[in-house]
Amino acid sequence: MPHALVREIERLPRPRPFWQVAHDKMCPGTRTRMTHQPVVHVASIRKTYGSTVAVDEVSFDVQPGEIFGLIGPNGAGKTTTMECVEGLRTPDRGLISVLGLDPRRYVYSLQERIGVQLQEAQLQKRIKVHEAVGLWASLYRKPMDGDRLIEQLGLRDKRNAWFMTLSGGQKQRLFIALALINDPELVFLDELTTGLDPQARRAIWDLVRGIRQRGKTVFLTTHLMEEAERLCDRVAIIDHGRIIDIGTPAELVQRHCPERTVIIATEDPTAPERFRAIPQVQSLSSEGMQLTIRGSGADLVTHVIQCLAEHRIRVIDFRTELPTLEDVFLKLTGHLIRD
Amino acid sequence: MLRGLWNLTWLEIKIFVREPLGVVGTVGLPVLIFVGFGRLLGSQVRQASPGMPRAISVDLPILASVLIATSTVQSLVAIIAIYREGGILKRLRATPLRPYTILTAHVMVKLLFTAITLAAMLLAGRRYYPVDANVPLMSFTLALLFSTVSILSMGFLIASIVPTARFAQPIGTLILYPMLGISGLFVPVASLPLMLQAVARALPLTYAVSLLRGIWGGEGWSAHVGDVTILLVMFLAFTAVSARVFRWE
Numbered sequence: 001m002p003h004a005l006v007r008e009i010e011r012l013p014r015p016r017p018f019w020q021v022a023h024d025k026m027c028p029g030t031r032t033r034m035t036h037q038p039v040v041h042v043a044s045i046r047k048t049y050g051s052t053v054a055v056d057e058v059s060f061d062v063q064p065g066e067i068f069g070l071i072g073p074n075g076a077g078k079t080t081t082m083e084c085v086e087g088l089r090t091p092d093r094g095l096i097s098v099l100g101l102d103p104r105r106y107v108y109s110l111q112e113r114i115g116v117q118l119q120e121a122q123l124q125k126r127i128k129v130h131e132a133v134g135l136w137a138s139l140y141r142k143p144m145d146g147d148r149l150i151e152q153l154g155l156r157d158k159r160n161a162w163f164m165t166l167s168g169g170q171k172q173r174l175f176i177a178l179a180l181i182n183d184p185e186l187v188f189l190d191e192l193t194t195g196l197d198p199q200a201r202r203a204i205w206d207l208v209r210g211i212r213q214r215g216k217t218v219f220l221t222t223h224l225m226e227e228a229e230r231l232c233d234r235v236a237i238i239d240h241g242r243i244i245d246i247g248t249p250a251e252l253v254q255r256h257c258p259e260r261t262v263i264i265a266t267e268d269p270t271a272p273e274r275f276r277a278i279p280q281v282q283s284l285s286s287e288g289m290q291l292t293i294r295g296s297g298a299d300l301v302t303h304v305i306q307c308l309a310e311h312r313i314r315v316i317d318f319r320t321e322l323p324t325l326e327d328v329f330l331k332l333t334g335h336l337i338r339d
Numbered sequence: 340m341l342r343g344l345w346n347l348t349w350l351e352i353k354i355f356v357r358e359p360l361g362v363v364g365t366v367g368l369p370v371l372i373f374v375g376f377g378r379l380l381g382s383q384v385r386q387a388s389p390g391m392p393r394a395i396s397v398d399l400p401i402l403a404s405v406l407i408a409t410s411t412v413q414s415l416v417a418i419i420a421i422y423r424e425g426g427i428l429k430r431l432r433a434t435p436l437r438p439y440t441i442l443t444a445h446v447m448v449k450l451l452f453t454a455i456t457l458a459a460m461l462l463a464g465r466r467y468y469p470v471d472a473n474v475p476l477m478s479f480t481l482a483l484l485f486s487t488v489s490i491l492s493m494g495f496l497i498a499s500i501v502p503t504a505r506f507a508q509p510i511g512t513l514i515l516y517p518m519l520g521i522s523g524l525f526v527p528v529a530s531l532p533l534m535l536q537a538v539a540r541a542l543p544l545t546y547a548v549s550l551l552r553g554i555w556g557g558e559g560w561s562a563h564v565g566d567v568t569i570l571l572v573m574f575l576a577f578t579a580v581s582a583r584v585f586r587w588e
Contacts, residue, residue, distance in 0.1 A: 088433060108435055116433040122425040124350075126357040131350055138346045139435050162357075 037100075039064050039186050039217045040085055045094030047080050054080045055091070056241040062186075067208065067218040069232035071225065071325070077241040078221035079119050082190050085219070086116055099185060112141060115179035117172075119190040119221075125164040129155055132163065133177055140182035149177045153207065169200030176207060187211055189220040193227060205231050225325040235325070239333045249325055256331050257323035260300040262293040264308075265317035274311050278303045289316070343436050347444040355448060365414065365452050369407060370459045377467025399468060400479075401551045402524055403460060405544065408487040409519060411453045412494035413511045415445060419498035420507035429588045438585075446491055453487060454480075474555055482554045486547035489570040492577035493543055499581040522548045543573045 038061035047055040055077040062068040070078045083089045085096055087103030087110060096103055101110055123132055133150055137143035150159055153173040158166060166174065172192060179187055189208065193201040208231055211218055222228055228235050229249045236246040245252060259282075264271070267289050275284055280295040280303055293304060301320055308315060330336055356362055419442075422428045431441050461470065470476070497514060501507045521528070521535050522544040528536055539545045550566040560567070 086433065088429070108437075111433075111435045118426065118430055118433060120426055121430040122427050123430065124354050124422075124427060126354045127350065131353075135346050135350055136434065139343050 038062055039099060040219060041095075041097040042081070042085060043095040045081070045084055045091040045096060047084060047089065047091045053241050055084070058094075058238070058241070058243050060236045060243060060246055062217060062219050063234075064217055065212065065215060066233040067212050067220065067231055069228045069235040070219075070221045070238055071223065071228045071235050071329075072238035073223055076238045078223075078238055079190055081238070082188055082219070082221055086114070086188055112182060113185050115182060115184035115187040117175045117179045117187075117189045117192060119194075121175060123163045126162045128160050128162060129166070129174055130159045132174065133181060136178045136181045142183065143181055144183050146181065149180060153177045154203075169196050169203065172196065172200075172204060173207070176204075180211070184216065186217045186219065189218060191221055191223070193222070193224065201227070225329060229325050237329060237332060244332045252325065252328050253323050254298070256328045258296040259323060260295060260297070261321040262301060262304045263317075263319050263321065264291045264293065264304070264315055265289050266291065266313055266315050268313045270311070271313050274307055274313065275304065278307055344440045344444055347436070347441065348447045351444055351448045352451065355452070365410075366456045366459060369403075369410075369456055370463050373403060373460045373464045374467070377464050398524055398552060400470075400555055401548060404457060404483050404551060405519065405522070405524065405548060407453055407456055408483070408490055408547070409515050411449045411487060412490050412515060413508070415449050415491060415494045416498045416501065416507045416511045417504065418445060419495070420501055420504035423586065423588060424504045426588065432587050438587075442495065446488070449491065450484065450487060457483070473557060475557065478560070479551065479554050482550050485567070486543070486550060486570060489543045489574040490547060492574045492581070495581040496577045499585040518542050518544045521545070524548050543570055546570050
């Protein structure tokens with residue numbers, strides 16, 4: 001690892017504890033700081049278990065202050081990749097740098113600066129919430145106020161509850177608390193919301209956005225495309241151990257699924273031929289009074305609206321359908337993510 | 340990381356006590372059985388009647404201590420397996436805690452409860468089995484602690500290899516109880532078949548029994564330098580091997 005990079009990262013202002021930082025002040029900064037050296041740099045790592053190739057030639061960067069998502073189906077190599085970056089596994093080959101350091105050689109000095117939530121982790125059945133937070137706080141040099149953290153994660157009522165009595169969402173919130181206790185610069189979240197109901201999931205998403213607002217970098221994995229779309233600034237799509245593409249959710253949709261669909265309900269008999277005249281329209285089908293217009297390019301919707309206005313077509317209903325990351329995944333891999 | 344060790348040990352003690360059945364099984368049951376046997380056989384033991392097997396008439400303190408140590412090893416194997424299977428070990432490892440700190444904490448908890456159990460037995464059982472004032476209790480405690488640590492290191496090796504928690508118990512039993520059988524407590528090692536003698540000499544319990552019996556009987560440490568050395572070497576070897584093969588998940 002070049003020393004210049006290490007120095008560069010050390011020069012970066014360490015984010016202040018979040019309770020000293022006004023949220024609205026942090027938000028704009030997160031975008032501009034993305035020009036700095038990456039927080040995580042992964043180059044061509046490979047990991048095999050026996051004859052199974054779990055991770056193959058995986059490369060990506062995570063930038064300061066972003067929420068970066070590694071997305072793909074179960075068994076795609078997400079967790080293996082993340083655990084290599086965390087220093088819990090050693091790749092067979094390839095290069096990893098976390099905050100400018102090799103995670104294998106500097107695993108203990110990095111532990112002070114990163115926060116980790118592991119997939120399907122458990123704690124002792126009869127450990128109390130405040131005991132777990134207290135133990136974790138005692139392990140780090142500069143811990144945050146544990147009670148304050150418990151309160152911020154909505155666990156105050158459960159302070160004295162045993163781990164085994166917590167609900168799935170409460171357990172995950174406790175694991176987030178443990179991941180944040182050392183006020184880390186980089187937080188790893190592995191399949192954070194798996195097994196949670198939609199309401200608990202949304203609450204967790206808000207918490208993760210809160211972590212970013214505190215000026216921290218978040219590296220997460222998920223197999224939920226909705227989660228990636230709503231939460232991540234950038235995503236890397238991984239399937240069968242290989243990265244297929246990296247970009248913002250909007251970029252990926254734009255790049256791989258430029259199709260747009262406009263669905264209009266109208267009784268105007270001239271409408272179909274008017275729409276066919278728009279150059280961007282590729283196909284048009286009608287069912288009763290419902291017309292489905294398909295075409296490509298971001299301008300399609302504008303052209304359709306202009307056409308409606310120009311010809312004074314009376315519309316009963318108008319809606320658009322945009323492709324999602326789910327569609328991108330299907331297109332890139334040829335299978336649904338849930339398969 | 341001494342603070343982490345202390346905090347984790349203290350926490351594990353509290354967690355252990357929160358499971359009443361575990362405490363009853365570890366501390367209560369052995370004491371109860373000891374006292375029960377004492378009521379039934381106490382007079383015979385005291386008069387050293389010829390019908391009593393040597394293991395009870397002469398070696399009772401040794402037998403009791405070694406049984407407790409063995410069950411300590413069993414529960415250590417079980418708890419490591421459970422913690423591993425539940426992902427608790429992995430979660431603890433992803434902190435500044437060093438691996439040996441996590442494992443040492445568990446050994447300390449086990450040793451503490453072994454000591455409590457034996458102390459309780461000594462107190463509750465002294466009516467039926469009065470301890471001779473000449474017995475060097477401090478030396479014996481030290482010898483027992485030393486032996487237990489050595490046997491525990493073997494438990495760690497077992498814990499390092501067993502794949503699942505469900506498998507840990509039978510494997511532990513399969514190794515520990517035959518080991519007890521040929522340790523010299525029931526039959527002198529010299530009178531075992533040659534094959535078993537060789538096996539017995541490769542296991543720590545044989546030396547532990549020899550050491551404990553000697554110390555209880557009033558022999559000095561100098562008479563047992565060989566036992567101590569071998570137990571120490573075994574401890575180091577088992578620890579080194581399990582450090583290499585230990586699986587965290």
